[in-house]
Amino acid sequence: MxxxxxxxxxxxxxxxxxxxxxxxxxxxxxxxxxxxxxxxxxxxxxxxxxxxxxxxxxxxxxxxxxxxxxxxxxxxxxxxxxxxxxxxxxxxxxxxxxxxxxxxxxxxxxxxxxxxxxxxxxxxxxxxxxxxxxxxxxxxxxxxxxxxxxxxxxxxxxxxxxxxxxxxxYSMRSFAEMKRKLDERMWLLAKNADLSSKITLAARLPIELPVNFFKYYIVRRHWTGGLTGLRYASIQARFRFLKIYRMWRSANAKVGPENFAA
Incomplete structure (x- = not known):
C-alpha cells in the first residue's frame, strides 16, 4: 500500500x-x-x-x-x-x-x-x-x-x-468482560454527571431501560444478531438504567460524586 x-x-x-x-x-x-x-x-x-x-x-x-x-x-x-x-x-x-x-x-x-x-x-x-x-x-x-x-x-x-x-x-472478549467494563464506565459517567435536577432524573428512571433497549436493539439493529444481539442490547440497556439510578440515588442523598457507594 x-x-x-x-x-x-x-x-x-x-x-x-x-x-x-x-x-x-x-x-x-x-x-x-x-x-x-x-x-x-x-x-x-x-x-x-x-x-x-x-x-x-x-x-x-x-x-x-x-x-x-x-x-x-x-x-x-x-x-x-x-x-x-x-x-x-x-x-x-x-x-x-x-x-x-x-x-x-x-x-x-x-x-x-x-x-x-x-x-x-x-x-x-x-x-x-x-x-x-x-x-x-x-x-x-x-x-x-x-x-x-x-x-x-x-x-x-x-x-x-x-x-x-x-x-x-472487537469491543469485548466476552460478555463477562462487557459487563465489567460497562459497570466501570457507567460509574465514571455517573460520578462526573450533573446531579442538579432530581426531578429530571426521577422522570428518566421508568423509561431509561426501555428507551435504551429500543436504541440498541432496533435503531442500532442488534435484532439482526439473533439471540446474541438480544443479549447485547439487554445488557447495554440495564447498565444505562443503572447509571441514571446511581445519579438519582446520589442526588437524593445530597452527597457529592466522591461519596458514591459501590
Missing part, C-alpha cells in the same frame, strides 16, 4: 493478546505507529515493539487527556487514532490513501463508521449500525476534547468529511 503522511497513535493497557492485529491493519500505509501504554502488566509493550511501533509509557490521565498526550507524541500533523480493540478494514485503508492522492485532503477531519464484532465472531452482524467517530484529522485545527470521561474529537465548526468503509470494533 502507498504510505500517507499520517501518524497513527494507539492507547493501550493489557492488550497484548490483540494489539498486533490492530497495528497490522495500519502499519503498511502510515508513516509511524505510536503506542501510548498505561503501564501494562502483560506483553503489550513487547508485542508493539516487535511490530515496529514507537512505545511511550504514560500513566493513565483520563480518556481525553491520554489521547491528547498521544497527539503530542506524533511527528505528523495528520493523525489517525485507533484503539487496541479496533481494526481498519482494507476498504477503509484504501479510502484514506485515496484522500491523500492529490496532496492535503479537502477537509481537516474525517469520520467513519464503526461496526461491532460479537465475541467469537469474525465479521459484524448483518446491517450493522453501531457508531460513527472522527478519527482522522489535522491536529493543527482540531484535537480530542480535554475530558476525563469523554474521548471525542472536537471539530470546532469545521466541515467534516466522511468515509464509507468501516472500522471493525
Amino acid at each position: 502507498p504510505e500517507v503522511p499520517v501518524s497513527c497513535f494507539i492507547i493501550s493497557k493489557n492488550e497484548g493478546d490483540r494489539i498486533a492485529r490492530t497495528i497490522r491493519s495500519v502499519r503498511p500505509w502510515v508513516r509511524e505507529v505510536v503506542v501510548i501504554d498505561s503501564e501494562s502488566c502483560d506483553d503489550t509493550v513487547s508485542v508493539a515493539l516487535s511490530e515496529g511501533c514507537r512505545v511511550i509509557t504514560q500513566p493513565w490521565l483520563g480518556f481525553g487527556p491520554q489521547k491528547r498526550f498521544g497527539e503530542d507524541q506524533c511527528r505528523n500533523d495528520w493523525v489517525f487514532n485507533i484503539d487496541a480493540d479496533e481494526v481498519v478494514t482494507p476498504e477503509l485503508a484504501r479510502e484514506i490513501i485515496a484522500t491523500f492522492a492529490d496532496g492535503d485532503p479537502k477537509f481537516v477531519a474525517y469520520g467513519m463508521p464503526f461496526e461491532m464484532i460479537y465475541p467469537g465472531a469474525a465479521t459484524p452482524r448483518p446491517m450493522a449500525r453501531d457508531n460513527w467517530y472522527v478519527r482522522l484529522y489535522n491536529r493543527r485545527f482540531t484535537r480530542f476534547r480535554d475530558s476525563n470521561v469523554h474521548d471525542a474529537v472536537v471539530t470546532d465548526g469545521y466541515p467534516v468529511g466522511a468515509f464509507r468503509a468501516p472500522v471493525f470494533h
Whole structure:
C-alpha cells in the first residue's frame, strides 16, 4: 500500500493478546505507529515493539487527556487514532490513501463508521449500525476534547468529511468482560454527571431501560444478531438504567460524586 503522511497513535493497557492485529491493519500505509501504554502488566509493550511501533509509557490521565498526550507524541500533523480493540478494514485503508492522492485532503477531519464484532465472531452482524467517530484529522485545527470521561474529537465548526468503509470494533472478549467494563464506565459517567435536577432524573428512571433497549436493539439493529444481539442490547440497556439510578440515588442523598457507594 502507498504510505500517507499520517501518524497513527494507539492507547493501550493489557492488550497484548490483540494489539498486533490492530497495528497490522495500519502499519503498511502510515508513516509511524505510536503506542501510548498505561503501564501494562502483560506483553503489550513487547508485542508493539516487535511490530515496529514507537512505545511511550504514560500513566493513565483520563480518556481525553491520554489521547491528547498521544497527539503530542506524533511527528505528523495528520493523525489517525485507533484503539487496541479496533481494526481498519482494507476498504477503509484504501479510502484514506485515496484522500491523500492529490496532496492535503479537502477537509481537516474525517469520520467513519464503526461496526461491532460479537465475541467469537469474525465479521459484524448483518446491517450493522453501531457508531460513527472522527478519527482522522489535522491536529493543527482540531484535537480530542480535554475530558476525563469523554474521548471525542472536537471539530470546532469545521466541515467534516466522511468515509464509507468501516472500522471493525472487537469491543469485548466476552460478555463477562462487557459487563465489567460497562459497570466501570457507567460509574465514571455517573460520578462526573450533573446531579442538579432530581426531578429530571426521577422522570428518566421508568423509561431509561426501555428507551435504551429500543436504541440498541432496533435503531442500532442488534435484532439482526439473533439471540446474541438480544443479549447485547439487554445488557447495554440495564447498565444505562443503572447509571441514571446511581445519579438519582446520589442526588437524593445530597452527597457529592466522591461519596458514591459501590
